[in-house]
Amino acid sequence: MRNNLSLGTLAGVRIEINWSVLVIAFLITLSASGGFLPAAVPGRSDAVYLVGGLIAAAALLGSVLLHELGHAVVARRHGVEVESIRLWAFGGVAQFEGEAEAPRAEAEIAGVGPGISLLLGAGLYGIATVLTGLPAAIVGWAGLINIVLAVFNLIPGAPLDGGRLLHAGLWKRHGDRERATQTAGKVGRTFGSALMALGLVQLVFGGFGGLWTVFIGWFLRNAATAEIQFASLNKDLGAVTARDIMTAVEPVAGDWLSVAAFIDGHATRQIRPFYLVGEPGGSVGGVVTVEALAAVEAGDRWTTSVRTVARPVDEYPAVRADEPAAGLLRKISTAPLAVVWEGSTPVGTITQAQFATVAETARTLASLHNVRPEAA
């Protein structure tokens, strides 16, 4: 399932847009064209307000994009690779590969986003003061939205920018990254709960706008919980890499084989929930699940090729063999399996269930604090 639409690359970073953004853009267009624009500048036609609303929605998306690009550019300067920027309902998320090496780098990467939003907000406000009519209303609104974006992102709870700044500060102060992550995550969770409570109060006294606040609080709380879990798992798994827990890939079978030949000649000899298929000894093209094989009617198995029931291999999260295993917590949460790569060669697979077992075992082992008995 694809929830994200690729918009191409900007400054070498892949820009993706989640479908939920279209809903937000629609809601903003609706509320701008039907609400605040007619209220600010009355007496125009519906078409004019609609165009104004569309411009307002585009201005919001552009503002979020600039904010995230700021993170991406500074991150890259500090040697942190950025996979993609994803725009979704609550703003943007820059997907980093790896983490900042030092508190200062982390603070700069986190701080630049709200910095850009504040500057944009002030600049747009300034421009709005010399404009009149509808343009003034739209540009002024865009300015306000950038200030809101900066302030919201400065809430000092991970994973928001403010939480990253807090994390960098604690890390620098105590020299303990893990402890800083726990603290920043807990503060994030508290803010998330507070927002949810605030939203409920709003809902009771002020109507449906509160639902939005509850949602944002819920999102923040969940994301902060994930940060905490990631930090503790990272500690428990220590130096374990993806290679240590993967199932090595068996020789790749040709994807032109019929389903029947593949089952008899390959699958039943290597019992796996997933098989990689492609050119034998060459490139891997797809992933075949046992369910997909079973879904082919018995009568069709000799005439259906494995290729037609395989899914493209790049639909699955990619993990480097030497990557810390804890990183899988994020990558595998929405996919049934991750493919482990050594350069451009897939060398193994890790299923969700497999990862869960390893994580559970690591947790148990970490809880066994062995204390050497005192010599009598």
Ligand SMILES: [Zn+2]
């Ligand atoms: Zn940000």
